[in-house]
Amino acid sequence: MSIDTHSNAANDFPQSGMERFDFLMTRYLAGDASDPEKEELRRLTENGYEFRFQEWLDAHSDEDPAETTLPGKAREEILTNILGTTRPQAKRATMWWSWAAAVLLALGGFMWLTLRSSQTAEMNITRNDQPSRQDETQVVRGKQFLTLPDGSTVLMNEDAELTYSPASFRNGSRDVTLHGEAYFDIAHDPAKPFRVKSGTVVTRVLGTAFNVNMQENKVVVTVTRGLVEVGSTERVYAKIKPDEQITVNTRTEQYNTASVSATEETAWKDAYLVLDNIDLEKAGQLIGEHYGVKLAFSRAEVKKCRITASFMHHENLETVLTVLSKMIGATYTIDNGHVSIEGGSCD
Template sequence: MQQKKFEELFEGYLQNNLSDAEQQQMMEIIQQGRHDDFLKEKIHGMLKGDYVTDVMDKKQSDDILKYVLSQPQNEPKVVELNPKRRRKVILQSLFAAASIALLIALGNSLFFKPKTVLPTVPETPEVVAQNTLIDFSGKQLVHLPDGSTVLLNDNSTLKYDQNSFDSKTREVTLTGEAFFDIKHNPEKPFIVHTGKIQTKVLGTAFNINAQNSSDNIEVTVARGKVQVGDIEKVYGVITPNQQIKVNKSTLSFEQNNVSAAIVTEWKSNYLILDDLNMAEAVSLISQKYKVQILISNEKIKNCRITASFLNEEDLDHVLKVISSVIETEYRYNKAGAVILDGKGCE
C-alpha cells in the first residue's frame, strides 16, 4: 500500500500537482530508503527516453538535496515550487543532472556500482620547437659563453647549442678551419666535433683544419695538451708543435712534429685586439705593419681596446678606428713613425 502511495506522490511531484503536505510526506518516505529500487528503475527508464516532457528543474533538485541532507530545524521543511519558472527541457540533459543530485543525496549503494574514474589528462599546449643552435660563419672572432675564443678562418662555420653548452661539457661543431683558445676548466671538457673526429681538451690553444677541399682533418697544438679520436678510440694525445692528421674517409691517422707558427700563419692576415691595453695593442700593430708607434702620454697605455680587423685593412684605417675609440689623435713624424697623442685613461 505504501509503495503505491509513494509512486503516486512521486508522479505528482514530477507533474507539480502535490500540495505542501503531500510534498512533505514524499520527502519523509524518501528518507526511509525503502523505495530505492523504484527510484532507480524510474529514473533509468526516463533517462532512456528521447522525448520532451516536464521534469524537475534545477531548483527542485536542489531543494530535494538540501532536505535529505538534514537542514537545520529553523529552515522550512516544505519544498516550494514555482510554476512560473517551469520550462520544458530535454530529459536526457536536465533531468539527468537533477536525478543524479537526488541519488547522491540518498546515499544508497544500490543505485550505481563503483566505477574506476580515470583522471582527466589536461591538454598539453602545442610546443613549437625552438632552434637553440648558435651559428657563426665566415672569418670572425667568436667569444664563447665560457670565456673561450675561436678565430674562424674564411669559409668556415662554428655551431653550438646554447642550452647544453657549458653544462657537463662544452661542445662545438666546426666546419672549415679555426684557431681555438680555450678557457681552462678540468670539470667541463671542451670537445670539438669535425665530422666523425672529436678533439677533446681541458684548456689549451690549438688549430683545427677541416676544410672541405682536403681529404684530411689536421689538429695542431700551439699550447697545452689535446686528445684526438672518435667515438670508439683515441688516436693520440699531442702537445705543442705536434699534429695529428686523420683521413676523413678511412679514419686512418698519423702523428707528426710540426711548427705551430707555420700552421697558424693564416692568422697573421687578421689583427685581433681582444680587450687589450694600448701597450699590448701597439706591440701587435707595430709587428703586423712593420712600423714604429710612439705614445706621447703614458696614460694612453692604460686605455683598453677591443677591435677585429679581418679584411687586410691598411694601417691608417686601423689607427683611425683606435683613435676614435680611445679619443686620441695620431700623426707621422719625419722618420715615418706613428705618434699617438691624447689625454689617456686613468
C-alpha cells in the same frame, strides 16, 4: 710626409668592400636580404666597416649628424618594427657613435667598445633579445674572431663555419662543431672538457691552444699549447703536444702524427689583427709589428686603457689607427714610419 685623422677614414677601405657594404645595407633595410647576406653584413660591421656608417647615414638622413643624434622617435620605430622590442638603456656616447649604434641595432647585431683602467668604463650596445632566443643554436661563418660563453676564443679562417649552443655551455657541455679551419684558445676548466667535432673526428681538451683544419676526407689538428686528445666517438687516436700534428683520414679512420712547427702551420692567422682585451701599450706593439711602424703615445696614462677590437679584412694602417683613436678620443699622425697618438683617455 704626415697623415692626420681629419681625412675621411671610410675612403681607406677597398672600394669593392664599400660597394658591397652599401649593397647589403640597402637590401637589409628594404627587407630583401637573405640570411647569408645578413650574416655577411653583420661580419662587415663587426670587423672594421663601422666607419662606413658615417658616410651612409649622411647620404640617407635628413638630420645633420654634426648637430644631433638620430631622433628618438626614429630610433624607437627602428627597434619596434625590426626588433620588436624596446630600446635598451645605454650610456650616452658621442654623436657619431649614437648614429652608428642606431643602425647597428637595426641590423640586429651589436657594437661594443671597451676601455678599462683601474676604474672600468664600458659602453655596450646590444640587441635586447627575448630569453628564448639567447639559447638558440648559433651558426657563425667566415672570417671571424669570437669569444664563446666560457671565455674561450676562436679565430675563424675564410669559409669556416662554427656551430654551438649557448645553453649547452651553461649546462656544462662545451661542444662545438667546425667545418673548415679555425684556431682555438680554450679557457681551462678541468670539470668541463672542450670538444670540437669535425665530421667523425672529435678533438678533446681541457685548456689549451690548437688549430683544426677540416678538409675533404681529412682533418688536421696542430697544437701550439697544452695537450690535445684526438679520436672518434668510439676511441682515441692519439694525444698530441705542442709542435705536433695529427692527420686523420675521415673515410678510413687511419691517421698519422708528425712533428711540425706550429708557428708555421698556423701562419694563416697572422694575416688578421686581433686585439683581445689588451692594454694600449701592447696593442701598439702588435700594430707596430703588423704594419712595420713604431707607435708612441703622448699621454703615458692611456697606455693602461684596455681595448677589444679585431681587423679581419686586410684593413690598412690608417683604418686601424682611426678606430683606435676614436675609441680613446685621440688623434694620430704618421711621419716616416713613426706613429704619434696624441691625447685621449680611458674615460
